[in-house]
Amino acid sequence: MASNIVSDTIDGTYPVAGIDNDTQGFRDNFTIIKAGLAVANTEITDLQANTAKTNVTTSYNNNTIENVNVKAGQRESIETNVVGETNLTLSFNSGHYFRLTNVNNPVTINFDDWPETSNYAEMVVHFNGNGSGTQAVTFASPGSTNIYVDNGGAWTNRSINVPASADQSIKVRAWTHNNGDDVYIEYQGQFVTTV
Secondary structure: OOOOOOOOOOOOOOOOOOOOOOHHHOOOOOHHHHHHHHHHHHHHHHHHHHOOOOOOOOOOOOOOOOOOOOOOOOOEEEEEOOOOEEEEEEEEEOOOOEEEEEEEOOEEEEEOOOOOOOOOOOEEEEEEOOOOOOEEEEEEEEOOOOEEEEEOOOOOOOEEEEOOOOOOEEEEEEOOOOOOOEEEEEEEEEEEOOO
């Protein structure tokens, strides 16, 4: 966007050397400069508040980024939780990849804070037990009309069993396209330590 600072009305030839110059010319130029500085202050303040920074975390406030080419370095943060409670809420606002460790009792995992309708969003959950026995993990989403699971043999309704061993882990992926009214959950496999 172009700047609104007006500088072309400043009389750059004033004052004229060698003659007695009227002070009105000084006042006119200073008035224009003062107005320009006020506009610059507003524009710079807006830039400081509303542009991406390379030295701090930047929120795009749900604005769209289009036609971007990401070459390298793109990554997603991991939210790690030690699961001790029987209910755990995973918020889309906190991250998209969740590493859950020490699942030692049956637990219900709630997916929450999905973005508004007409946005696709997904969360991945990777979890393992703590050696105390196989535990059932049940998936829910507050306010969801429907929760769908893939048609594989790993499911019992909306529950899946976490292996007892901490060396074995399960990965599932959940997604929605309508603010969590419909949540789809896919079992992506059981993984073991390479021997």
